[in-house]
Amino acid sequence: METCWLASYPKSGNTWFRIFLANLLFPNVAPVDPNNLPISNLIASARAPFQEIFGFSSSLLTSEESARLRPSIDAFIARDWSGQVCLRKAHDAYTTLPDGRPLMGGPPQFRAIYLLRDPWDVAVSAANHWDLSIEETVNRMCNEQHKHHHAHDINEQFPQHLLSWSQHAQSWLNSPLEVCLIRYEEMHSDAMRAFGKAVKFLGLEYDDKDIGTAIQASEFNRLQRLESDEGFIETPRTNTTFFRKGIQGEGLSILTPGQLTRLRRERAIVEQVIQDLDDHS
Amino acid sequence: MSESYYYCGFEIKSSFDFPELERSFSTGDVPPISICSGDVKIPDRAELTRGPNWAVGVKEAYWWLDDIAKFRIAADGITVDAMPNAPTGLVRALTLEAPMIIAMQYRDAFCLTVSAVSDGKTVTAFRFLPGGGSSTAAAWQVCRKGPLSIVSDTLLRISSDDSGQPIAWPQGSGVLLWPKSQKLLGLEKHAKLEVRPELPLARFRLEDTRFPLPLKTIYTAALYRRLEASPQDDQNIVQARRPFRFSALRTAGRLWIDPMGRTPQHFAWCLAIARYCKIRTASFEGLYD
Numbered sequence: 001m002e003t004c005w006l007a008s009y010p011k012s013g014n015t016w017f018r019i020f021l022a023n024l025l026f027p028n029v030a031p032v033d034p035n036n037l038p039i040s041n042l043i044a045s046a047r048a049p050f051q052e053i054f055g056f057s058s059s060l061l062t063s064e065e066s067a068r069l070r071p072s073i074d075a076f077i078a079r080d081w082s083g084q085v086c087l088r089k090a091h092d093a094y095t096t097l098p099d100g101r102p103l104m105g106g107p108p109q110f111r112a113i114y115l116l117r118d119p120w121d122v123a124v125s126a127a128n129h130w131d132l133s134i135e136e137t138v139n140r141m142c143n144e145q146h147k148h149h150h151a152h153d154i155n156e157q158f159p160q161h162l163l164s165w166s167q168h169a170q171s172w173l174n175s176p177l178e179v180c181l182i183r184y185e186e187m188h189s190d191a192m193r194a195f196g197k198a199v200k201f202l203g204l205e206y207d208d209k210d211i212g213t214a215i216q217a218s219e220f221n222r223l224q225r226l227e228s229d230e231g232f233i234e235t236p237r238t239n240t241t242f243f244r245k246g247i248q249g250e251g252l253s254i255l256t257p258g259q260l261t262r263l264r265r266e267r268a269i270v271e272q273v274i275q276d277l278d279d280h281s
Numbered sequence: 282m283s284e285s286y287y288y289c290g291f292e293i294k295s296s297f298d299f300p301e302l303e304r305s306f307s308t309g310d311v312p313p314i315s316i317c318s319g320d321v322k323i324p325d326r327a328e329l330t331r332g333p334n335w336a337v338g339v340k341e342a343y344w345w346l347d348d349i350a351k352f353r354i355a356a357d358g359i360t361v362d363a364m365p366n367a368p369t370g371l372v373r374a375l376t377l378e379a380p381m382i383i384a385m386q387y388r389d390a391f392c393l394t395v396s397a398v399s400d401g402k403t404v405t406a407f408r409f410l411p412g413g414g415s416s417t418a419a420a421w422q423v424c425r426k427g428p429l430s431i432v433s434d435t436l437l438r439i440s441s442d443d444s445g446q447p448i449a450w451p452q453g454s455g456v457l458l459w460p461k462s463q464k465l466l467g468l469e470k471h472a473k474l475e476v477r478p479e480l481p482l483a484r485f486r487l488e489d490t491r492f493p494l495p496l497k498t499i500y501t502a503a504l505y506r507r508l509e510a511s512p513q514d515d516q517n518i519v520q521a522r523r524p525f526r527f528s529a530l531r532t533a534g535r536l537w538i539d540p541m542g543r544t545p546q547h548f549a550w551c552l553a554i555a556r557y558c559k560i561r562t563a564s565f566e567g568l569y570d
Contacts, residue, residue, distance in 0.1 A: 047411040051394065054334055055344065055379035055534050057411065057435060059457065060371060062479050072333035156410040 003078045004202060005044065005090045005104060005177075008115035009141075009168045011125035013184040014089050016243075017115060019223065020195055024206055024214035025084060031217035034226060039083065044090035044104065045157040049073050063159045068097055070158065074105055085202050087113075093163045094171040103161075107177050113198050114172045116270070117184035119165045119263040120251025138259045141165040142266060166266040170273050181274065185248050191215045285313070288377065289385065289392065289438040290450030290493065297361075299373055301454050301474055301484055306491045314384050315358030316376060321351040330540035335379070337540040342383045352380040356387035368477040377454060382436065382534040389546045390438055392533040393554075395499065396456070397432035397449060398422045399490040404432050404449040407563065408531055409502040417462040418500075418568050423487050424466045425569075430488040431456055436533055439496055441553045449496040455486040496554070499527065500563035525555035 008014045018039060023030040026038040042049065050058040050066070053076050058066050078086050094112075095103050104110060119141060127137040140146050144164045162168055172179055180201035186194040196211050206214075223243040252260065286293040287306035292313040293299070323343045329336040336343045345351040349367045352375075353360040359380045363372045382392060395406040396419035405422075407415045422429050433452035440448050455474070460481045463469055473483040528551045532538070538547045 051411045052536065053332065054346075055382060055537070056375055057378065057457075059412065059459075059482060060374050060378075060476065060480075069333075076333050156412045 001078050001081045001086045002108065003074060003081075003086045003088060003105065003110050005110065005112040006087055006115070007090045007092075007094070007104075007112045007172050009117070009122060009162065009165055010091050011122050011129055012115045012117035013187055014091075014115055016187070016218065016220065016223070017113075017182075017195075017198070018087075018089065020214055020218040021087065023217040024199065024204070024210060027210070027213065030214065031222065034223060035231070040088065042077070042088055043157065044070070044074065044088055044092055045160045047156055047158060049077060050158075053077075058158070064098070066158055067103060068099070070103060071097075071101060071105055075109070078109065085204065087202065091162065092160045093168045094175040094177070095161050095163075102175070104175075104177075111178045111180075111201075112172055112175070113180045113182055113201060114169070115182050115184060115187075116169055118248070118251065119266050120255050120260060121184075121248065122165065122251075123259070123263060124251045124254050134255060134259060138255070138262060142262050164266065165263070166269040169270040173270075173273050173277060188220075188248060283315075287451075287453045288314075288381065289433075289436055289452055290390070290440070291385065294358075297373075299377075301373065301377070303453060306451055306453050306489075307493065309493075311388075312357070314381070317358065317360060319353075319360040319362060321345075321353045321360055321362035323351065332536060335537070337383070337537045339540075339542045340387070342387075342537065342541075344379045344383060346375060350375060352376070354380050354383040354387070356384065359384055368479070370475060370477040374476055378435065379534065383537060385438065386534060386537060386541055386543055389543060389550075390440065391538075391547060391550045392436040392438045393499075393528060393531050394435060394533045395437045395531065396434050397437045397496075398429045399432050399449075399494050400429055401490075402494065403497040404437075404490075404494050406433075406437055406449070406496065406499040407501075407568075408499060408527075409563075413502055414462075416456050416458060417465065418563070420456050420458060420462065420466055420468075420485070420487060421569060424468070427488075430490040432490045432494070437496070439550070439554065440493075441550075442495075445553050445556065447496045447554050447557050448493045450493045451490045453489070455484045455489075457482055457484055496558055498559045498561055499524070500561050500568075501527070502563050521552075521555035523560045524558045525551050527560050528554040528558075 006014055006017060019032060019034055022032040022037045022039045026032060029038055032038060047058050050073060053073055090104060092104060097103055123134055123137050123141060127134045130137060142164050144167055146162050146164065180198060182194050182198055192212060195215055199206055199211055220243060227243050283294050283296055284298065285304055286295060286299050286302035287304055287308060288302055290308055291311055292308050293316055294313045295316040296318060323336060329338045334345050340355060342354045344354060348364055350361060350363040350372050361376060395408040396415040397404050397406040398419050407418045409415045416434050419431060423431055432449055434456045436452050438450040442448050468485055471485055473485050476482045476484060538544055
């Protein structure tokens with residue numbers, strides 16, 4: 001089966017989108033429990049499938065050696081996928097391995113929905129999620145070399161090559177994959193259009209009524225209430241929340257003028273790429 | 282020249298050294314598994330079921346890691362074909378994982394991918410997500426809580442006694458810990474064995490359990506919500522469903538069992554675990570108090 005990545009820089013609506021998709025695909029259990037989604041939660045960087053598929057612990061390999069094996073894991077997972085659509089979360093940028101192969105696969109076996117969120121709002125949300133200051137988060141988002149990496153430790157995920165915020169978006173939008181761009185802001189302001197576009201891209205046959213019902217079941221306020229009442233498995237620490245505010249433009253009033261200038265520069269680069277792609281098509 | 286070592290309840294007779302293993306464990310009366318060097322060619326036979334780095338049949342299997350080593354595996358032993366520049370520590374560590382898992386499966390011996398400790402009477406296992414700290418949790422129990430000893434770090438072989446009670450066999454290869462855990466446990470000056478020079482991961486020999494003991498409880502972390510949280514209905518219907526599902530999903534090398542034709546034996550093994558073992562969700566306070 002073909003794999004569609006649900007790719008995004010962290011804190012850009014990836015989880016929210018998967019909850020929508022779960023509500024769409026499984027209306028009989030909607031609204032779904034975010035802690036127990038009936039669709040796969042398998043992120044591209046997860047270590048868990050490595051051990052299962054290759055039969056040994058990835059901790060025995062360097063991060064470069066592990067990365068070389070990741071395309072084989074993704075191909076194997078797609079081969080045995082039993083759901084309607086093999087949609088998998090990814091925060092890695094679209095990069096190539098030292099031997100020239102793409103880490104995240106090539107067409108036609110792989111496609112992508114790319115979720116793009118205004119970087120100043122990402123910064124506020126990511127700072128909370130990563131437990132960093134806004135300044136440290138903005139530095140990360142503007143760092144071309146940035147990757148989540150643990151040289152002297154290990155955790156449940158492989159190091160993720162994020163690059164800078166603009167390079168992350170560019171890497172996917174300019175990749176050889178067929179990419180459907182969805183803006184987080186539109187998921188709020190015109191949910192039917194944004195989610196409908198993604199559903200069409202995935203080749204799923206649902207009408208506006210089905211999509212509208214799934215959107216309603218995935219309302220952000222409801223997810224916040226659920227997290228408050230029952231907790232959420234992806235909440236990073238006990239004293240914070242995952243579904244924080246989800247409002248547009250929050251970062252504009254929180255970031256300093258200097259931080260905003262840097263992120264506006266990042267944003268301008270990406271908007272130019274989108275413009276160029278639109279002109280080309 | 283052949284040396285004998287203990288691993289997961291089996292005697293290994295190997296033509297090369299395994300400094301990570303010892304000899305003074307109890308194995309019972311099982312024939313040894315041989316490990317020797319030799320040329321290995323991966324055949325292109327249709328009866329082998331293929332994965333990205335393995336080809337498994339009813340009587341023999343092949344497992345490889347590009348640029349490192351190829352292995353031919355059967356019930357009686359493993360042939361290792363290591364590349365000239367492959368790190369020897371890595372080749373040894375790999376041999377003790379996938380190829381040994383396959384060799385044991387050909388003898389209907391199955392393992393859970395868990396860390397485990399014992400109090401000298403029963404065994405308690407820990408299974409978190411890979412990279413989630415199972416080894417650290419087990420080592421913490423031994424170093425900080427005591428009197429407990431290590432049973433396994435990655436592979437816990439489980440057999441059944443005459444009454445059907447699951448019996449856990451010590452793995453015998455110590456505990457692999459990253460620097461952060463070494464520091465947490467105060468093991469920076471403890472004797473350790475480097476796995477490979479490129480990594481700060483090191484193998485530690487802590488207090489070991491040296492005899493097989495009954496397995497009673499398996500702890501999983503809260504990260505395992507999908508296995509752990511749902512099952513209010515499981516408990517109401519059949520109490521044993523959770524440990525059965527856990528053991529089925531967390532069997533080391535479970536993808537190879539069907540191509541080997543060992544599914545009935547594996548099913549019976551899962552049932553034995555389900556009948557006698559409890560699955561509990563670990564809390565941070567409970568583990569690290």
